Amino acid sequence: MSEDKLPDILDHVLKSVRDFTEAEVALAEAEQRLVLCRQGVMEQVQRLRDGVEASHAPELITVLRHLYWQQPGIHGRALAQAAGLTLNDMLATIGPAPAGILCAECGVELLRTSRSWQPPARPGPPLCPDCVAVDNRTRSRRWHVQTLRSRIIREARVPATVREWRAATELVLAYPPLIQGIRRGSEADLQEGVWRGWENARGIRTRLINAAVVDDDVWGITVEEARLLVSIALKVVDWDTARTRDIVDPTTDEAAVALLSRLQRAVRDEAEAAQQRADAAYPEGYEPSEDEINEIWGGMSL
Structure with missing residues (x-):
């Protein structure tokens, strides 16, 4: 940069600083004037409030409505106080x-x-609020209907012989999660449900023992329990063919894969049948009764 241009640039810098300083002064004066004008508005609102018979006088309401909705620079709470009202009372008054x-x-x-x-x-x-209320009622009704349907499906039981259930449970219980190197709550456990499946099988075996049933008896297990049991058993059945044979031989002469495939079909068939029963009992548009709704919430509070 040539030295002969430097004074010209410095002149521009000084002018810019002067302009900025003048703007700061103008802004401070404007802000002070704004405060005074706002105070003047409040004083006039107080005078108007003192001059009318009640806070709901049309003249006062009109002024308050204009100042609140059209003049955002007038603070709402201070405006209400000037009118002798709380903010909530003023909002209710002006609408x-x-x-x-x-x-x-x-x-x-x-x-x-x-x-x-x-x-x-x-x-x-x-x-709008009316449509929100309608939408909420619709959502609530659908949720209640779905809950009633789910109860039918949840209570549905898959029938099979005790021998079949015992073979499936023993197959799952033969491979505890710790032996598989899977920690409870680990990513593998959460993805595959290993611990949940193993504990589900243990619970089924305990109930079979406590019921004192024999192998040829038909025993019903809920769809959810049966689905989890069979899915885990199908995962482990091919891990060690010889061991699988040793596990199921004391219970059944049938091949494990054939047995589990039949149980899988039984689970699927019962789930579909339960869904059909649920849909027939509570069709689209069904309006749950007050007793049904109370029963739902009563069951959830137990």
Whole structure:
């Protein structure tokens, strides 16, 4: 940069600093004037409040509504105090204002109940309060219906002989998770349900022992328990063919894969049948009775 241009640049710097300083002064003066004007508005609101008979006088309400909704520089709480009201009382008195957002269901414009109002946080497009209530009732009804259906499916039992259940449980219990090197709560455990499957099999075997049933008796196990038992047994059946034979031989002469495949079909068939019963008992559009709803919540509180 040539030395003859330096003075010209310095002149521009000095001018820019002067402009900035003048702007700072103007801003401070404007802010001071804003404070004084805001104070003047509050004083006039107080005078108006003293001049009317009640806080709900039309003249006062009109002024408050304009200042609150159209003049955001006037603080809401201070405005309410000037009118001799609490903020909540003032908002109830002046009423809401259009939000500029239409209800996605009925098309009515949503209303702002305060300056800080935001559309209700919920999935999907915005809805007006009436449509939100309808949507909530619909969601609640569907949840109750699904819960009633789930109960039928949950209570459904897969019938098979005690011999078949014992063969499946012994096959699963022969491979404890610790022997497999799987820690409870590990990623492998969470993904494959190893500990849950092993404990499920142990619980089934305990119930079979306590029931004092014989191998040819038909015994029912819930769909969820049976599905988990068979899925885990099918995973381990091919790990060691000779050991699998040693495990199931004392219980049955049937090949383990054939036995488990039949149980798997039985689980699938019972699950489908239970789903059909549930759908028939509680079809689409079903309105649960008050007793059914109370029964659902009573069961959840146990």
